[in-house]
Amino acid sequence: MGKIGLIIKREYTTRVKKKSFLLMTILGPILMVGFLVGAIWLGQQEEKDLKILVLDDTYVLSNTLLQSEKYHLTSSQDEGIENIDAGKTFLKESEQYDIFLYLPGNIVSGNASVGKLFYKDAPSSNVQRHLENIVDGSIERLRLKELNISNEDYARLKNKVQLHTIDVISNEEKNVGMRAGVGFIFGLMIYLFIFMYGIQVMKGVIEEKSNRIVEVIVSSVKPFELMMGKIIGIMFVGLTQFIIWVMLSLALTTTLSLTVFPDLMNPENVAQTTQVEQVAVGVTVEPVNSEAKEVGKEFQDLIFNQIPWGLMIGLFIFYFIGGYLLYGSLMAAVGAAVDSETDTQQFILPITAPLIFGYIVAAMAIDNPNSVAVEWCSQIPFTSPIVMLVRVSMGTEGLSWAIVLSMSLLIATFIGTTWVAGRVYRTGILMYGKKASYKEMFRWLRHK
């Protein structure tokens, strides 16, 4: 085993043996799956029934407002309330009522009318939307009556079109948004790993420099070998952790969905949480179940048929390694240029800025996958590791050249940054007791 192999081995084993690594590796997926399950579970919890006092200045709406299981509407007249101030005072003192809904007289006249909702405990956006839908429905029915249109005619008027997107070249049906979402998750993971392990590289360099072992080691190996050994060793730690996370997460979700929550992961149930939004116009309350099944099928289709997993995972590993080497080498240079961790701020900011920018562009790409920003950022090596996978997840037709270009640029750039970092590193690690300036670091590049 060469000397660089020895360094890689030491960097790897000392980190993997640490208790914190074990803890993170095991707790990570448990927490992730736990949050996911918790979120779904919470979403399924019944919201409590609401008692709502309605002051209707139009005098025509309140009779047509639809009651539902959870929303109990009471006209203010029943409580002897005639104006808005009385209603507010009443709500404040009342223990029964949760919400006071005020519908001004002009609410029926325009197309964008405004009502008021007074509360004691802030209602969720679901509640707000639901009440808006109820009022909308009433106004619609009022106007139907005015225009002399029967409910049946109206039901026939109302239509809901869904556009299924089909790629003309592959003739595949795709859900572009959802696929971009999957790509984004990959990009997000690369982003997190570059951040976490880049910082570890920097800390490792600072540790060696501040405890002064570095001079002993560079008398045995070249500074560049020491730096690369550290970067590569930590990269393997990252890959190990990633692989364990994926396997543990898969195992956990499978066992959980099969045993503890057999129906939780069922797409029908997942879809139900969105049901609230679907109530819409009360005239024709369609059975939502068929739609939920549709969504579930689509999801399964997405997971099993549309995402090119082999390619995605291959590219994920490539972009993870490429991006990590690029940023990791820069982080190593930062570690070498400073004397203690407190000095790093000034140098870290310009390094993390493009990383964060890449993350933002990747998030934007979910909505607008073909924008110019996404195209450019999937080529620029400082952002491509995060952005490119979002593009790839939406299909690779016509993308081959872009992927090849992006990969080549990334390789060329990380070779460049590694060279620069090696130069800064080799001088920086032996400068004790002071923080280097950018000017000095630039001078180090030219040292013999």
Added chain:
Amino acid sequence: MTNETPIFEAKNIVKEYSGHRALDNVSIKVPKQSIFGLLGPNGAGKTSLIRIINQITAPDSGEILIDGKPLQRGHVSQIGYLPEERGLYKKMKIGEQAVYLAQLKGMPKKQAKQELMLWFKKFEIDTWWNKTVDELSKGMAQKIQFITTVVHRPQLLILDEPFSGFDPINTNLVKSEILKLRDEGATIILSTHNMGSVEEICDNIALINNSKKILDGKVNDVKQQFSEEKYIIEFKGTGVAFANAIWGGWEMVNNEQLGENHASATIKLTGGTKLNDFLKGIINAVEIQSVNKVIPSMNEIFIRAVENESTSKEEVTNENTNQDG
């Protein structure tokens, strides 16, 4: 001895750091199986030279020869280096990291373990193998650093302030180990401010000041070179009689009454006076008991050489300014 190729030779080494010349045409020769003292004030350029020998940096010009051959990467395993700024991994078991450091010097793992165990026993720290540095005292850590420097049996050992941080007992232990290593064939370059130990164990020295070598040679030769016409004379008789016996050509540096009618005087001969003539002059005034030449200590030599350097430099600059004016 002179015909033999020196184990280490630096030829006209020049090294500059962004405008500052750290080493200016420095040449030194270190004979095989000797201890060589590399001396000089802080910032003189010693560490720069040591880093060049260890191939941590490269010289701008000049050449380093090891056993007559130009220095190259493969020499790493033949050199042991104990830097002044030294440390260990705090969280790593000391046995493990000693093995790791030995492996980096090219030792096979198994052999490294065996040899290290022997050294650990010799330094009475074999029970510490599985401890981390956090749990050690500074002296213990120093011992481990010394061991990791020598365990791969390097031909050339470079020790930068090896005694700092040791108590007198461990200083002696390290000193005797250094001598033993030399006797077994190693050559040692010792950089230190501890002049006492230089006198004790060094065979040759070089003094670097302001990036230049200002003095080198065998310790005894250097001492002779720096000795003045200074003598300690012990005699029976009074100081007054001694002082009045001879006029001119000498000066009294120090005198001490040792007892009644018994004294010693330290004198310095000036103006080319011969010791013989001086003794002839006083021999009738007092009864001479012993005459000893005063040999300067390395400490004195160090200070005088460095101060001479800086005063002659000042003279040069003064001359320059005069010319300018």
